[in-house]
Amino acid sequence: MSLEKLGWNKYFEKNFQPYLEKGFCAARVMTQHKGNYIVCSEKESFNGKLSGKFMYNADVKKDYPAVGDWVAIKRINDTDAIIYAILPRKSYFARKLVISGGRKMKNGILVGGNIEEQIIGSNIDTAFIVSGLDDNFNIGRIERYITLVRSSGATPVILLNKCDLCNNISDYIEKIDSIANGISIYSISVLNNINMNIFNKFLCCGKTIVFLGSSGVGKSTIINYIFGDEIQKTNEISSSNGKG
CATH class of the missing domain: 3.40.50.300 (P-loop containing nucleotide triphosphate hydrolases)
Known part of the structure; x- marks a missing residue:
């Protein structure tokens, strides 16, 4: 399947150029479950794992790949690949998560807790x-x-x-x-x-x-x-x- 049929266009091509020059391949995230990903490239699908550097630099859930993301990968064998980066998202659907503290009602308003976004679908x-x-x-x-x-x-x-x-x-x-x-x-x-x-x-x-x-x-x-x-x-x- 061509990248274009997966949703690839000029926007992603432009943002992928620095990774192409370093020998990476482009792939789209098809499924995600607890740090395990299925990514689809132009020719085949791989089981994707995040690189150590990627995980070190990711601070919040929004920094991690989500279904629909375009990523830069390098294959390590016929079935597996390493995910090194996410291309900038054109759009995304997200839900709000409370990551610490508790929320409570105060004067009819929900207060407390630190909120962050979790991406549930992108691009x-x-x-x-x-x-x-x-x-x-x-x-x-x-x-x-x-x-x-x-x-x-x-x-x-x-x-x-x-x-x-x-x-x-x-x-x-x-x-x-x-x-x-x-x-x-x-x-x-x-x-x-x-x-x-x-x-x-x-x-x-x-x-x-x-x-x-x-x-x-x-x-x-x-x-x-x-x-x-x-x-x-x-x-x-x-x-x-x-x-x-």
């Missing part, structure tokens, strides 16, 4: 916020996702799935327009192949996309449609909680 170009046009629709939830995506540096796009089940799509779009501030909104139906060609403009080499949304909105079904294969398990929607 995303487009984040699709998926909402179902059924009982799942929640304008407050969509607004929270918009805030999350904008703070990450990615571009939000709203997908209103299951449009075949809705007779008043324009009413839902009008509600979202009031909070979206120019964000693109598309109504689609995976099962009935309605407006699914909108992905053609987003699925291209050098770009990375993600899907956000609550359980049952159709994220896995959309991904399976794009890949043309059952790569994500899907379930029937529960009649009791509306989740997949």
Whole structure:
């Protein structure tokens, strides 16, 4: 697989140049678990381990590789490689962690504890916020996702799935327009192949996309449609909680 199909573009090429001149290879982090990484280069995947110098210089969790990061590696055998550096991130999703001390309520406000960021995904170009046009629709939830995506540096796009089940799509779009501030909104139906060609403009080499949304909105079904294969398990929607 080419680096471009993994999301490589001119931004990363420019930032990798100093490492290329020193004989490093570029790879993207596919999975991460307790200091163990799977990284994918242009030709193959490796089990990645951090170099001693990398760990010595890393002060906080944000300094460590996360899924989506581009890294500079050197292979040590057919299956293993050493990670020496992370390329600057274009965007990232993070969660706040309390690393020391305790938090408590004081006058209705959470105080105490030292906070740091943990990166949970990086270098995303487009984040699709998926909402179902059924009982799942929640304008407050969509607004929270918009805030999350904008703070990450990615571009939000709203997908209103299951449009075949809705007779008043324009009413839902009008509600979202009031909070979206120019964000693109598309109504689609995976099962009935309605407006699914909108992905053609987003699925291209050098770009990375993600899907956000609550359980049952159709994220896995959309991904399976794009890949043309059952790569994500899907379930029937529960009649009791509306989740997949």
